[in-house]
Amino acid sequence: xxxxxxxxxxxxxxxxxxxxxxxxxxxxxxxxxxxxxxxxxxxxxxxxxxxxxxxxxxxxxxxxxxxxxxxxxxxxxxxxxxxxxxxxxxxxxxxxxxxxxxxxxxxxxxxxxxxxxxxxxxxxxxxxxxxxxxxxxxxxxxxxxxxxxxxxxxxxxxxxxxxxxxxxxxxxxxx
Amino acid sequence: xxxxxxxxxxxxxxxxxxxxxxxxxxxxxxxxxxxxxxxxxxxxxxxxxxxxxxxxxxxxxxxxxxxxxxxxxxxxxxxxxxxxxxxxxxxxxxxxxxxxxxxxxxxxxxxxxxxxxxxxxxxxxxxxxxxxxxxxxxxxxxxxxxxxxxxxxxxxxxxxxxxxxxxxxxxxxxxxxxxxxxxxxxxxxxxxxxxxxxxxxxxxxxxxxxxxxxxxxxxxxxxxxxxxxxxxxxxxxxxxxxxxxxxxxxxxxxxxxxxxxxxxxxxxxxxxxxxxxxxxxxxxxxxxxxxxxxxxxxxxxxxxxxxxxxxxxxxxxxxxxxxxxxxxxxxxxxxxxxxxxxxxxxxxxxxxxxxxxxxxxxxxxxxxxxxxxxxxxxxxxxxxxxxxxxxxxxxxxxxxxx
Numbered sequence: 001x002x003x004x005x006x007x008x009x010x011x012x013x014x015x016x017x018x019x020x021x022x023x024x025x026x027x028x029x030x031x032x033x034x035x036x037x038x039x040x041x042x043x044x045x046x047x048x049x050x051x052x053x054x055x056x057x058x059x060x061x062x063x064x065x066x067x068x069x070x071x072x073x074x075x076x077x078x079x080x081x082x083x084x085x086x087x088x089x090x091x092x093x094x095x096x097x098x099x100x101x102x103x104x105x106x107x108x109x110x111x112x113x114x115x116x117x118x119x120x121x122x123x124x125x126x127x128x129x130x131x132x133x134x135x136x137x138x139x140x141x142x143x144x145x146x147x148x149x150x151x152x153x154x155x156x157x158x159x160x161x162x163x164x165x166x167x168x169x170x171x172x173x174x175x
Numbered sequence: 176x177x178x179x180x181x182x183x184x185x186x187x188x189x190x191x192x193x194x195x196x197x198x199x200x201x202x203x204x205x206x207x208x209x210x211x212x213x214x215x216x217x218x219x220x221x222x223x224x225x226x227x228x229x230x231x232x233x234x235x236x237x238x239x240x241x242x243x244x245x246x247x248x249x250x251x252x253x254x255x256x257x258x259x260x261x262x263x264x265x266x267x268x269x270x271x272x273x274x275x276x277x278x279x280x281x282x283x284x285x286x287x288x289x290x291x292x293x294x295x296x297x298x299x300x301x302x303x304x305x306x307x308x309x310x311x312x313x314x315x316x317x318x319x320x321x322x323x324x325x326x327x328x329x330x331x332x333x334x335x336x337x338x339x340x341x342x343x344x345x346x347x348x349x350x351x352x353x354x355x356x357x358x359x360x361x362x363x364x365x366x367x368x369x370x371x372x373x374x375x376x377x378x379x380x381x382x383x384x385x386x387x388x389x390x391x392x393x394x395x396x397x398x399x400x401x402x403x404x405x406x407x408x409x410x411x412x413x414x415x416x417x418x419x420x421x422x423x424x425x426x427x428x429x430x431x432x433x434x435x436x437x438x439x440x441x442x443x444x445x446x447x448x449x450x451x452x453x454x455x456x457x458x459x460x461x462x463x464x465x466x467x468x469x470x471x472x473x474x475x476x477x478x479x480x481x482x483x484x485x486x487x488x489x490x491x492x493x494x495x496x497x498x499x500x501x502x503x504x505x506x507x508x509x510x511x512x513x514x515x516x517x518x519x520x521x522x523x524x525x526x527x528x529x530x531x532x533x534x535x536x537x538x539x540x541x542x543x544x545x546x547x548x549x550x551x552x553x554x555x556x557x558x559x560x561x562x563x564x565x566x567x568x569x570x571x572x573x574x575x576x577x
Binding site: 036037039041065066067068069071073074078085087091094096098116117118120121122125129142143144145146153154158160 | 227228231233235236237240271272274398399400401412414419420508509510511513520522524526528534535537539543544546547576
């Protein structure tokens with residue numbers, strides 16, 4: 001979607017709350033905004049993610065009281081960072097919004113478990129699969145893999161067949 | 176180190192020690208491979224920690240290495256008790272990404288398959304729940320009706336468990352001859368069968384005592400915990416994606432969204448029972464309204480030709496081969512699509528980098544999210560109540576561990 005279409009979309013009633021209000025409140029902390037297939041995505045600075053989440057949850061004309069999911073994306077090849085994506089839903093207003101933060105390797109992201117308790121498992125899964133640590137999470141440990149597992153399987157440089165060890169003779173040799 | 180504390184009645188001679196009990200990973204009432212670490216004081220639960228991952232198959236990693244259509248059969252194996260809805264969520268997400276719409280008849284056929292799937296999933300949920308709490312008869316009854324749905328699905332797609340029926344751009348084939356009649360027969364018979372289940376359980380004193388007032392969660396807490404589906408609606412939150420964000424043709428049907436009042440196990444049971452009745456109503460209306468026409472979108476760039484065309488038309492065969500071997504390239508972008516699966520909101524996030532393989536697929540599995548409420552729901556209850564709590568959440572571990 002080009003800039004013109006984006007402006008047209010944003011000026012519609014549906015998106016004015018989701019875009020204008022959030023940008024008005026957080027200004028430069030909203031790094032990017034896009035609309036694709038009717039879905040609004042804001043890229044926000046990682047330090048303010050918990051504040052943004054609290055704001056959209058408590059604001060009267062948004063009330064994003066439901067956290068659908070938190071997930072990671074390994075965008076190191078294109079953006080030189082990982083992305084953490086939050087899908088929120090407002091049960092009273094029947095709206096969805098997507099928030100994103102970008103995080104470099106070995107950087108941490110503030111947890112949103114204080115905003116929604118449901119972030120607990122989702123953030124643990126993101127840590128388990130990508131190695132992204134969530135600051136302040138009450139139980140930051142692996143959820144699917146054994147606690148002594150090495151590596152983070154959903155990173156793009158992790159081989160599909162795994163690394164070779166005594167249990168996985170067909171895996172890739174570690175460099 | 177275990178802590179030694181006096182019991183509640185103040186009797187200092189009688190002491191109880193906090194013990195850790197490992198329940199599972201292959202305990203029949205954990206509905207799959209869940210290892211539950213229970214911290215108990217006597218019979219009372221202090222804390223319940225779910226330990227999962229025994230089945231982890233790396234579905235999302237596999238998805239990144241397959242063409243878009245090739246991942247459809249993998250979604251069957253998530254919630255294997257309701258494969259149709261898993262398929263549906265994924266194909267709808269891909270359709271949104273590439274921007275196509277399927278014909279009316281295809282939408283109705285998808286609704287019929289999804290609602291039958293909901294009934295079969297709830298039948299097993301309620302049946303296994305009865306089994307867990309000692310009501311063995313119920314599971315036999317539930318399987319009797321489930322078999323009828325299996326027969327219908329076998330007519331549709333030839334499988335009885337991993338139904339790979341939905342495809343990007345429609346469904347694999349139109350309703351076969353005789354399907355409508357048998358389906359009508361089922362939805363006519365089914366409400367009476369639900370009455371039988373209710374006769375066995377709903378007024379049953381043991382069933383009431385094992386479920387009423389057990390595992391209570393308020394509406395606010397349920398939302399905060401991320402509960403969806405009947406587990407959320409049992410707490411009185413009337414949120415159903417079929418009503419609130421209608422997809423396919425759900426806005427054309429008259430059906431109710433049952434909600435509970437107390438948010439206990441019994442309310443979650445009643446929601447499932449009522450949802451089965453409502454699903455049968457939807458199927459009946461869909462059969463009545465079923466329009467004529469094609470079931471697949473006519474978009475050769477993304478949708479494979481029908482089986483009939485492949486066997487009679489050389490061009491169609493080449494086209495089919497090209498699509499299967501090379502797939503298609505959706506535009507760069509990201510979408511999230513969610514539908515109301517029997518267990519709750521199943522969502523697919525797809526990020527496309529413009530190549531024929533998805534850059535990232537994330538599955539928002541309702542069983543996985545619902546499972547984190549085992550701890551808050553079980554605290555302060557007796558050990559035996561944990562079984563009722565797990566059953567009331569209806570987890571399926573193919574989906575939890577994906």
